[in-house]
Amino acid sequence: DTGVSQDPRHKITKRGQNVTFRCDPISEHNRLYWYRQTLGQGPEFLTYFQNEAQLEKSRLLSDRFSAERPKGSFSTLEIQRTEQGDSAMYLCASSSSNFRGLTVAQYFGPGTRLTVL
Amino acid sequence: QKEVEQNSGPLSVPEGAIASLNCTYSDRGSQSFFWYRQYSGKSPELIMFIYSNGDKEDGRFTAQLNKASQYVSLLIRDSQPSDSATYLCAAGRRGSTLGRLYFGRGTQLTVWP
Numbered sequence: 001d002t003g004v005s006q007d008p009r010h011k012i013t014k015r016g017q018n019v020t021f022r023c024d025p026i027s028e029h030n031r032l033y034w035y036r037q038t039l040g041q042g043p044e045f046l047t048y049f050q051n052e053a054q055l056e057k058s059r060l061l062s063d064r065f066s067a068e069r070p071k072g073s074f075s076t077l078e079i080q081r082t083e084q085g086d087s088a089m090y091l092c093a094s095s096s097s098n099f100r101g102l103t104v105a106q107y108f109g110p111g112t113r114l115t116v117l
Numbered sequence: 118q119k120e121v122e123q124n125s126g127p128l129s130v131p132e133g134a135i136a137s138l139n140c141t142y143s144d145r146g147s148q149s150f151f152w153y154r155q156y157s158g159k160s161p162e163l164i165m166f167i168y169s170n171g172d173k174e175d176g177r178f179t180a181q182l183n184k185a186s187q188y189v190s191l192l193i194r195d196s197q198p199s200d201s202a203t204y205l206c207a208a209g210r211r212g213s214t215l216g217r218l219y220f221g222r223g224t225q226l227t228v229w230p
Contacts, residue, residue, distance in 0.1 A: 031216060042121075042205050042220030043161065055214055091160055098216070102168055103149040103209025106218060108160040 002027065004109030006092050012115045013082055020078045021112045025094030032075050033106055034067055035091040036060070043091055049075060050097065082116045089113050120144055121208050123221035130228055136193040138224050140206030143187070149209035150182055151218065152191045154202045161205055165191070196228040 005024045013019050025032045031050050035043035046065070047057045051072040061067075064082075069075040079086055090113075093106040122141045130136045138152075149168055153161035167173045167180040167189070179192040189208075193200055203223040209215070 033216060033218075040125075040222065042207070042222050043218075044220070045217035048216040050214075050216070056216055058217070089160075095216075098212070098214075101148075101211050103211075103215060103218065105151060105163050105166050107163060108153075111160045 004092055004094050004107055006090075006109040006112050008112060009110060010113050010115075012117065014117050015084060016081055018078065018080045019082060019114065020076055021090055021092075021114075022074060022076050023092030023109060024074045025092070026107060029094035029096055029107075030072070031095045031097060031106075032069055033093040033095070034075070034077050035093065035108075037089045037091055037111075038087075046077075079114075082114075084116045087114055087116045119221070120147075120219035121206055121221040123204075123206050123224050125222055125224060127225040127227055130196050130226070132196060132198060132228055132230050134196050134228075136196045136200065136226055136228065138191040138193075138204050138206075138226065140189040140191075140221055141187055142189070142208045142219075144208070144210065144219075145184075145187065146210045147187075147208040147219075148211040150180070150189045151207040151209070152178075152180060152189075153205040153207060153220075154200075155205055155223065156202045164204075193226075196226075198228050198230055201227050 033048040034046040037043045049069040095106045181190045206221045207218040
């Protein structure tokens with residue numbers, strides 16, 4: 001059973017550059033989530049997909065952020081014109097669909113640590 | 118007010134003791150509750166989930182839910198040094214299309230030998 005994978009694991013970039021992260025979910029999961037976590041805080045929700053459809057986006061997801069899941073399998077998260085405040089751990093998680101309307105468990109990948117200089 | 122509140126700790130217990138971690142939530146629409154363990158520099162790892170009032174046991178871990186008091190707790194029996202980590206409480210709302218989890222800031226637990 002392969003877990004959630006993310007690439008790259010670490011990314012250092014200069015302010016103003018664009019970065020793209022990839023997430024491969026657990027194969028039988030149709031939902032994929034992106035969260036961001038900074039030091040001393042819990043993960044903050046960014047967006048999620050059910051299959052190809054982006055069903056929910058946080059107001060944290062500014063115009064500089066875009067996420068895609070074109071074929072309902074892997075997903076990419078792009079940050080344009082990075083700022084120092086974007087430095088964080090970007091976490092991807094996956095799950096099956098909600099069960100009888102109850103949010104089900106989400107399983108996290110190892111994360112991508114972004115440092116913006 | 119944050120959706121999910123946790124005491125940030127740190128909580129320190131001796132090896133073999135019971136560690137008690139607590140969490141409150143503000144939205145009565147929350148129906149699913151999760152406990153994750155996060156080691157320093159690593160990603161969150163699911164420990165337990167609970168949907169119904171009462172206790173749910175899994176090995177050394179017991180999750181407790183009291184919806185009337187909007188309170189969730191995690192008990193770790195026979196604590197081991199390897200349990201030293203940050204424990205994150207998360208809540209999800211009811212609805213077939215709702216997906217996000219609301220996380221607390223986490224409670225840092227140290228188990229000393």
